[in-house]
Amino acid sequence: MARLSDIIEEFLKSLINKEQGAVEIQRNELANMFNCVPSQINYVISTRFTTDKGYYVESRRGGGGYISIKRINIESAGDYLMHIISSVGDKISQHTCEIFIKNFVDYDIIEEREAKLMKAATSDKVMTDVPLDKRDSARATILKNMLMSLTID
Amino acid sequence: MARLSDIIEEFLKSLINKEQGAVEIQRNELANMFNCVPSQINYVISTRFTTDKGYYVESRRGGGGYISIKRINIESAGDYLMHIISSVGDKISQHTCEIFIKNFVDYDIIEEREAKLMKAATSDKVMTDVPLDKRDSARATILKNMLMSLTID
DNA sequence: CTATTTGACTATCCCTGACTATTATAAATT
DNA sequence: AATTTATAATAGTCAGGGATAGTCAAATAG
Known part of the structure; x- marks a missing residue:
């Protein structure tokens, strides 16, 4: 018996296909459709529509709130970028990260200014609120989410 | 999904563009136009046309009252960035952050792609390793560090 | 053990309306 | 004519309600 989360995952994926790569849903509505608690939708999204798997998720609360899921565009992504995203791994040091970013510029994947932004966002300087053992x-x-964002639209 | 406040925001912004940076409206008239209570106009203005976001608002009550919204005149992108950097407090929510970033695009301070990077780097999605009470x-x-990086050649 | 499911609690956003504050103008008073 | 008072026409404030989504940990299933 397929678990409910798998069913919801399949439903969303086929919806994404039908809608050319992007859907906007309402959490409660979807939960209702599948007779589950709303937070299960969060579970499905956080386990199956992650950045690593090629999805970009945004949401908003309050009246008219929504959850939007976008699939990255493989065409515009470029093999190198996809390769990087999948090869960055779960941890990366500041130094290695800078080398990556420098390479992106060398390969004309990003502009100089974009490189500045990426370095700034991944610098140890901004990690003061992150526990030491989790900074990498x-x-x-952050790095992967930024790269992923460039592959959308 | 179409939040009225967003629609009113867009309406005002396009009006401001058309009018070269300044508009003068009447609260009741505008509220009437969008079939909402007058105080919603205050809500839109106080959440979307603040000083920090580069707008200057004046108003007058009584007969012939009005609300005027002016976009701040920016001499240089660098000045504006410095202004923002110093006005972003020690904490910022994801949504407020997105509004800031959207404004940077409106003001031609950053490109669309740069906006994507900044949103990606400040999204709640990347905060999983940061203790909840320290995410903002x-x-x-991160935001300030990215902005700072743009002011340096 | 790991993955899933659940639900109680929290966070955020928008919209509303009752009440308040201010201003201009007309009317009344001096 | 000048001043004061009353009235109408605006805009501002704030707390509350409804509509969403997020988080986390306990219970359950596989």
């Missing part, structure tokens, strides 16, 4: 992990998350 | 603080740090 946080850095990898 | 971490976000503010």
Whole structure:
């Protein structure tokens, strides 16, 4: 018996296909459709529509709130970028990260200014609120999310 | 999904563009136009046309009252960035952050792609390694550091 | 053990309306 | 004519309600 989360995952994926790569849903509505608690939708999204798997998720609360899921555009992504995203791993040091970013510029994946932004966002300087043992992990998350954002639209 | 406040915001912004940076409206008239209570106009203005976001608002009550909204005149992008950097507090929510970033695009301070990077780097999605009570603080740090990086040649 | 499911609690956003504050103008008073 | 008072026409404030989504940890399933 397929678990409910798998069913919801399939439903969303086929919806994304039908809608050319992007859907906007309402959490409660979807939960209602599948007779589950709303937070299960969060579970499905956080386990199956992650950055690593090629999805970009945004949401908003309050009246008219929504959750939007976008699939990255493989065409515009470029093999190198996709390769990087999948090869960055769960952790990355500041130094390694800077080397990556420099390479992106060399390969004309990003502009100089974009490189500045990326370095600024992944610098140890901004990690003061992150526990020491999680900084390389946080850095990898930020780096990958930034790269992923460039592959959309 | 179409939040009325967003629609009113867009309406005002396009009006401001058309009128070269300044508009004068009447609260009741505008409220009437959008079938909402007058105080919603205050809500829109106080959440979207603040000083920090580059707008200057004046008003007058009584007969012939009005609300005037002016876009701040920016001499240089650098000045504006410095202004923003110093006005972003120690904490910032994801949504407020997105509004800031949207404004940078409106003001031609940054490109669309740069906006994507900044949003990606300050999204709640990347804060999983940051303790909950420190996420807004971490976000503010990242945002300011990115902005700072743009002011340097 | 790991993955899933659940639900109680929290956070955020928008919209509303009752009440308040201010201003201009007309009317009344001096 | 000047001043004061009353009235109408605005705009501002704030707390509350409804509509969403997020988080986390306990319970359950596989």
